[in-house]
Structures are given as structure tokens and as C-alpha cells.
Amino acid sequence: MKKIIALLLALVMALAMMGCAATEEPAEDPAEEPAVEEETPAEEPAEESEVVVMSHADYMAAELDTQVVIETYVQDKQSWWEDKATVYTQDEDGAYFLYEMNCSAEDYEKLVPGTKIRVTGHKTEWAGEIEIMDGTFEIIEGNYIAEPVDATVWLGTDELIAHQNELVSFKGMTVEASIDADGNEAAFLYSWDGSGEDGSDLYFNASVNGQTYTFTVESYLRDNTTDVYAAVKALQVGDVIDMEGFLYWYEGVNPHITVVTAAE
Numbered sequence: 482m483k484k485i486i487a488l489l490l491a492l493v494m495a496l497a498m499m500g501c502a503a504t505e506e507p508a509e510d511p512a513e514e515p516a517v518e519e520e521t522p523a524e525e526p527a528e529e530s531e532v533v534v535m536s537h538a539d540y541m542a543a544e545l546d547t548q549v550v551i552e553t554y555v556q557d558k559q560s561w562w563e564d565k566a567t568v569y570t571q572d573e574d575g576a577y578f579l580y581e582m583n584c585s586a587e588d589y590e591k592l593v594p595g596t597k598i599r600v601t602g603h604k605t606e607w608a609g610e611i612e613i614m615d616g617t618f619e620i621i622e623g624n625y626i627a628e629p630v631d632a633t634v635w636l637g638t639d640e641l642i643a644h645q646n647e648l649v650s651f652k653g654m655t656v657e658a659s660i661d662a663d664g665n666e667a668a669f670l671y672s673w674d675g676s677g678e679d680g681s682d683l684y685f686n687a688s689v690n691g692q693t694y695t696f697t698v699e700s701y702l703r704d705n706t707t708d709v710y711a712a713v714k715a716l717q718v719g720d721v722i723d724m725e726g727f728l729y730w731y732e733g734v735n736p737h738i739t740v741v742t743a744a745e
Contacts (some may be wrong), residue, residue: 597623
């Protein structure tokens with residue numbers, strides 16, 4: 482009897498333990514937990530760098546062979562060749578010579594005097610001439626045409642170069658003899674040494690206050706069909722003349738003259 486009761490008690494205890502085990506939740510395996518992905522913040526788009534347009538003073542202070550950005554106004558055009566334009570420009574504060582600026586033939590026709598352009602290029606120097614080379618440009622709203630400033634009093638002074646490439650005038654200048662490579666005298670020369678011909682650049686000398694300076698009719702700027710070319714060919718030594726042109730530089734002052742008249 483005791484054996485039977487002991488067996489029954491053991492059976493009841495076993496059943497009870499099985500029930501408890503069935504109700505217990507299995508422990509979670511940490512390795513099976515789903516990984517939580519961290520959200521990567523979206524990158525903000527980079528802001529476009531703002532174009533900084535230089536003043537004339539900033540441009541003159543910039544190092545050579547550095548990029549410059551200016552806004553200026555067309556005053557005259559020297560030449561166009563194979564999508565490259567050479568242009569004289571100026572604003573209220575100073576002037577810029579744009580050498581071989583990238584320019585289509587169609588856009589070259591749009592560069593009439595007074596047109597405002599924004600130019601990006603590299604500041605360079607050649608034989609004393611400060612210029613912008615290989616620039617690109619866009620036409621923007623605005624118009625300005627410079628009046629020539631009388632530069633006669635600056636000849637022979639340090640002030641003159643501060644007005645490089647500006648439209649200037651010279652008053653009461655006396656034509657002096659030019660000497661060609663063979664020692665011959667003339668009121669003007671075809672090319673700097675007299676070796677050129679009709680259609681070449683014209684070089685002539687003129688003096689004021691006892692000092693003589695050389696002036697040029699740049700044939701790309703004013704060719705042999707223009708009034709100024711004819712006026713220089715008609716000069717005589719001793720003539721007193723007034724002139725206008727751009728204050729170009731080549732191993733010293735070498736203005737590109739666009740107007741020559743008898744002195745008033």
C-alpha cells in the first residue's frame with residue numbers, strides 16, 4: 482500500500498514539474514535580436530562659392546598670375562582672331578586691358594562701346610603692361626563710356642603709370658623727328674624701326690616741356706583706312722598736335738593713339 486501511495490506521489494510531482502516547465506517562456510538568444518540600424522543624416526548640399534568681384538584697387542593689388550574677377554565697360558576693341566578678342570575696357574576707377582579673351586565672333590559683335598561685362602581671367606604682365614589674359618566674360622546690365630582725361634601733366638612723372646590703359650589725351654605736343662634703322666629722319670615710321678609698310682603700325686615722336694615720348698597707331702586698333710592713320714602720315718616735324726588714345730605700356734609709356742588733330 483505504501484509503495485502504491487509513494488508511486489502516486491512521485492507521479493503527481495512529475496506532472497506538476499512538467500506543467501511548470503511548459504509555462505516558462507524560453508530565454509531569448511541575444512544573438513537572434515534584430516540589429517537596430519542607425520540613421521545616417523543626409524549630407525547637406527555644398528553651397529556654391531560666391532563670386533567676389535574686385536574693385537580696381539583690389540585688382541591692382543592682386544599678385545601676378547592669380548585669378549581675378551572684375552566688372553568693367555568696353556571702350557574699344559583691338560582685334561578678334563580664332564575666338565580670341567583683345568579689348569580696352571574701363572570703369573569709373575580705372576582701366577583694364579583684356580588680351581586674347583575667349584570670345585566667339587557673334588559675341589565680339591556685341592562688345593560695342595559702353596557694354597558692361599564681368600570678366601574672369603588671370604592677371605599678367607608683359608613688358609610693363611598689366612593685363613588680363615585668357616579671360617572669359619558675360620555681358621551684364623550697365624553702360625558707361627569714359628571721357629579722356631588730360632595726361633599731359635603726368636608725362637615724365639610717377640603718376641602716369643597709375644592711369645595705365647585709361648582713355649587719355651595729350652595737349653600741345655610738338656612732333657619730333659623719328660630715326661629709322663638706317664639713320665634717316667622722318668615725322669613717322671612704319672613699324673618701330675621703319676622696316677614696315679603702309680598698313681603696319683605707325684610710330685612717331687612728340688615732345689612737351691623738353692621731353693620726347695613715342696606714340697603708336699596700333700594697326701589692329703586703327704588700320705590704314707582710318708582718319709588717325711591718315712593724320713599721322715600727313716604729319717610734319719614741328720607740327721603742334723593734340724591726341725587721344727589708350728595709355729598702353731611697352732618698356733615704358735607707349736600710348737595707342739586713336740585721334741590726332743592740330744592743337745587748338
